[in-house]
Amino acid sequence: MGATVSTAVGPAQIGMSLQPSWQGQTVLDVRPLGTLRFDSHHGPIRLRLSLDGIHADVAQQLLESPRWAETLPDLIEADLQAGLRELIIRAAVCAVAGGFLAGLIVFRAWRRALWTSLGSLLAVGLVTAVSAATFNPRSIAEPRYTGLLTGVPSLIGSAESIVTRFSEYRNQLAKLVTNVSQLYHAGTTLPVYSPDPNTLRVLHVSDIHLNPLAWNTIRSLKEQFKINLVVDTGDIADHGTKAENRFVEEIGKLGVPYVYVRGNHDSMGTQRAVAEQKNAVVLDGGVKTVEGLRIYGVGDPRFTPDKSVDVNSDASMLTQLGRAHAQRLTSDTTGRKPSSSKSSRGKAAPTPGATPAADKAAGKAVADLVAVHDPTIGRAFNGAVPLVLAGHVHQRSTEMMSSGTRLIIQGSTGAAGLRGLEHDEPTPIQASVLYFDRTTHRLQAWDDVTLGGLGEQWVQIQRHLEAAPGRTILPEPVPTPSPTGGATATVTPTRR
Structure with missing residues (x-):
């Protein structure tokens, strides 16, 4: 119940939540465009990200900045890490508190309630360990697209650039975020990607x-x-x-x-x-x-x-x-x-x-x-x-x-x-x-x-x-x- 946060990531307001799931995965919900799914891990919990809104003033500042393509990837990365840390801490605290309250209600003894809260903490640690052990960094290069986002592969570019030219991929990702901002803010369409000649x-x-x-x-x-x-x-x-x-x-x-x-x-x-x-x-x-x-x-x-x-x-x-x-x-x-x-x-x-x-x-x-x-x-x-x-x-x-x-x-x-x-x-x-x-x-x-x-x-x-x-x-x-x-x-x- 407590594993939900809302945090600013670049020009966007992103909702983050953890949900029980046997398949793991990270799901990015960009309504009404569709979803992106990444097989990022195989732990019994799913990370869901949703685009809740666009901060028009921040987006305008980024668009007016001559170095937006260089600064935006680092900004997004830092914001995502901060949001994930807050999410994990909040989830752990709420799990321990929920375990204590459940133990107190069931056993009506605060000592036993402490043991149930400790069990909740161990469960959180186990889920975190499994997710970290099965983490797949290559998943960002192999997403599944649904809805209008099926056009993203042609926007991102050739498959080779995702692995061997990751800096270019980051810039394309930054452009994609900016274009989504413009789409929400001004209703413009995403540009067509020029194929790699090779x-x-x-x-x-x-x-x-x-x-x-x-x-x-x-x-x-x-x-x-x-x-x-x-x-x-x-x-x-x-x-x-x-x-x-x-x-x-x-x-x-x-x-x-x-x-x-x-x-x-x-x-x-x-x-x-x-x-x-x-x-x-x-x-x-x-x-x-x-x-x-x-x-x-x-x-x-x-x-x-x-x-x-x-x-x-x-x-x-x-x-x-x-x-x-x-x-x-x-x-x-x-x-x-x-x-x-x-x-x-x-x-x-x-x-x-x-x-x-x-x-x-x-x-x-x-x-x-x-x-x-x-x-x-x-x-x-x-x-x-x-x-x-x-x-x-x-x-x-x-x-x-x-x-x-x-x-x-x-x-x-x-x-x-x-x-x-x-x-x-x-x-x-x-x-x-x-x-x-x-x-x-x-x-x-x-x-x-x-x-x-x-x-x-x-x-x-x-x-x-x-x-x-x-x-x-x-x-x-x-x-x-x-x-x-x-x-x-x-x-x-x-x-x-």
């Missing part, structure tokens, strides 16, 4: 299943996040019929390259319809360079809507297919150059770089990422590339495989089509914005975007940072005959 932004979508809402989502994300290219990991159609081919014409209206691999609900006719779009890049067992990224794609071997044909969906078959493509990708010694790239205008251009054999000899992966539909096929590329994108299962997840290859499985950007209504809760619309370094072509971070399904009005964005973007990819050991023809030796090349 960041390539890729939108990963999958399993659209003929849902027209997916195109609205894709167009909105393309504009908001300044997307350079889209990667679609299949099931754009539902039955693969000729009548569905008009649905893919929206691809040609996006104005950015659209890389596509066939899903098990897409027919060869669907694939040809996508290929006819001027900005489409269809991959089915080949490498193409798009916006500087070397992408290898594998179409799904199955076509499940045709019930008259027996479809082999055995996991071992899919794994074997994936391994065959992975071996083809990493062991091509024919000297053949990869397929030519296709620009956003549909013109072919020579693929920069060496042949697959030369890339392998230089210790580099032949492709920067692989796009497949089924994650079972994708896992077979373990050790072949740094990143594999997949879909199919309508549930978003990611895993770091043993070699250092990351597999990102996208949910359904089309909310699973009509299948999304088969459950008690509608399937959400999901997509991800991937941030690549234009020089190294390595993934730096990604934003998972989730929108409520049919009949729901909510949106959430979760930012993730790649812990080791430049990690070495270690392919699975390759057995080779020994010089004596007896036992085998193991050769394990490395890739950067």
Whole structure:
């Protein structure tokens, strides 16, 4: 009851409170813009911050100061620390006093009441210790946004600046606070962030299943996040019929390259319809360079809507297919150059770089990422590339495989089509914005975007940072005959 304070933080009046919660977290409530959630700790208590108001006079002084961008971060930090200290002290005092009063009422003896107050103090100390032990300073770089604050990732900037250029991030944070002040005070809008020229932004979508809402989502994300290219990991159609081919014409209206691999609900006719779009890049067992990224794609071997044909969906078959493509990708010694790239205008251009054999000899992966539909096929590329994108299962997840290859499985950007209504809760619309370094072509971070399904009005964005973007990819050991023809030796090349 006493764990609540109101304190001035820069130009804002911030309410702070501690609430019981098994998930921990720190929640910043900026009404009516939305909330930011940080996995700051895992103790049994949540820190909630709310923007209660803006001090117009302080905001005006800051705006008029020529050094506001330098002084505001330090001011905010000092005010937050002071407010947290007051909050913790007040919570501890109220807990001890409450324990004493509860003991006095229950036991009607002041000595026993002293023991209950001591128990309350120990409980406060235990909660504080657990929260401090599980404190995660990286959480500030991986917030979850709701409401209008979903535009914050594009306001803050590239993921690299959050970690490697923290001073710039602090300045952006200061600008964000000032802009919120102006929004409350004068009703102005937040400025659009200018993307880092060394960041390539890729939108990963999958399993659209003929849902027209997916195109609205894709167009909105393309504009908001300044997307350079889209990667679609299949099931754009539902039955693969000729009548569905008009649905893919929206691809040609996006104005950015659209890389596509066939899903098990897409027919060869669907694939040809996508290929006819001027900005489409269809991959089915080949490498193409798009916006500087070397992408290898594998179409799904199955076509499940045709019930008259027996479809082999055995996991071992899919794994074997994936391994065959992975071996083809990493062991091509024919000297053949990869397929030519296709620009956003549909013109072919020579693929920069060496042949697959030369890339392998230089210790580099032949492709920067692989796009497949089924994650079972994708896992077979373990050790072949740094990143594999997949879909199919309508549930978003990611895993770091043993070699250092990351597999990102996208949910359904089309909310699973009509299948999304088969459950008690509608399937959400999901997509991800991937941030690549234009020089190294390595993934730096990604934003998972989730929108409520049919009949729901909510949106959430979760930012993730790649812990080791430049990690070495270690392919699975390759057995080779020994010089004596007896036992085998193991050769394990490395890739950067």
